[in-house]
Amino acid sequence: GENVEQHPSTLSVQEGDSAVIKCTYSDSASNYFPWYKQELGKRPQLIIDIRSNVGEKKDQRIAVTLNKTAKHFSLHITETQPEDSAVYFCAPSYSSASKIIFGSGTRLSIRP
Amino acid sequence: KAGVTQTPRYLIKTRGQQVTLSCSPISGHRSVSWYQQTPGQGLQFLFEYFSETQRNKGNFPGRFSGRQFSNSRSEMNVSTLELGDSALYLCASSLEAGGVTEAFFGQGTRLTVV
Numbered sequence: 001g002e003n004v005e006q007h008p009s010t011l012s013v014q015e016g017d018s019a020v021i022k023c024t025y026s027d028s029a030s031n032y033f034p035w036y037k038q039e040l041g042k043r044p045q046l047i048i049d050i051r052s053n054v055g056e057k058k059d060q061r062i063a064v065t066l067n068k069t070a071k072h073f074s075l076h077i078t079e080t081q082p083e084d085s086a087v088y089f090c091a092p093s094y095s096s097a098s099k100i101i102f103g104s105g106t107r108l109s110i111r112p
Numbered sequence: 113k114a115g116v117t118q119t120p121r122y123l124i125k126t127r128g129q130q131v132t133l134s135c136s137p138i139s140g141h142r143s144v145s146w147y148q149q150t151p152g153q154g155l156q157f158l159f160e161y162f163s164e165t166q167r168n169k170g171n172f173p174g175r176f177s178g179r180q181f182s183n184s185r186s187e188m189n190v191s192t193l194e195l196g197d198s199a200l201y202l203c204a205s206s207l208e209a210g211g212v213t214e215a216f217f218g219q220g221t222r223l224t225v226v
Binding site: 031032034036043044045046049089091093094095096097098099100101102103104105 | 145147154155157160162167168170202204208209210211212213214215217218219220
């Protein structure tokens with residue numbers, strides 16, 4: 001929650017290679033860590049999320065890893081495909097009273 | 113089940129006018145949050161309503177306001193429109209407030225101020 005930084009802002013990778021996007025947050029009480037994907041002209045949709053009692057979660061080619069000590073979590077996409085081209089947002093939060101803060105987004109482009 | 117519905121999809125307004133946008137959440141969701149999305153600015157949080165109460169508000173001027181009805185449907189209003197208000201306005205519904213559960217987004221309302 002509160003201060004959320006996302007890096008890089010743009011990322012271009014060769015099809016088949018891996019992509020990693022990092023989200024850093026300031027509130028140590030954060031306990032929910034989602035990643036949203038927004039394809040061009042479409043609405044953002046959740047692709048994977050993790051809670052603070054878990055260090056890593058994987059779903060086929062995508063995974064999220066959490067480092068609570070360093071206050072960051074990362075999205076990993078392996079064997080990238082053209083349909084992975086999109087803008088990705090993180091949105092860490094900690095309580096139902098918190099503001100909803102999205103990272104600034106990462107535009108991922110997959111080169112054929 | 114039906115997704116989040118926003119109306120209208122497109123709007124063109126003149127500077128100085130006001131506008132009202134509507135959002136119908138997924139049945140059973142009590143949280144509705146609103147965002148402004150402009151190119152290069154990501155998703156800027158406007159406000160969130162939960163059970164008819166505003167839970168939080170982003171850093172936007174008082175011209176931006178909202179409300180939520182007893183059926184959880186929400187409206188946002190922008191008064192005295194400025195050119196800079198041109199944007200895609202997205203709403204999202206969730207089971208819980210504060211972004212602690214998955215947010216389901218509507219298709220958005222594209223507002224153009226001329």
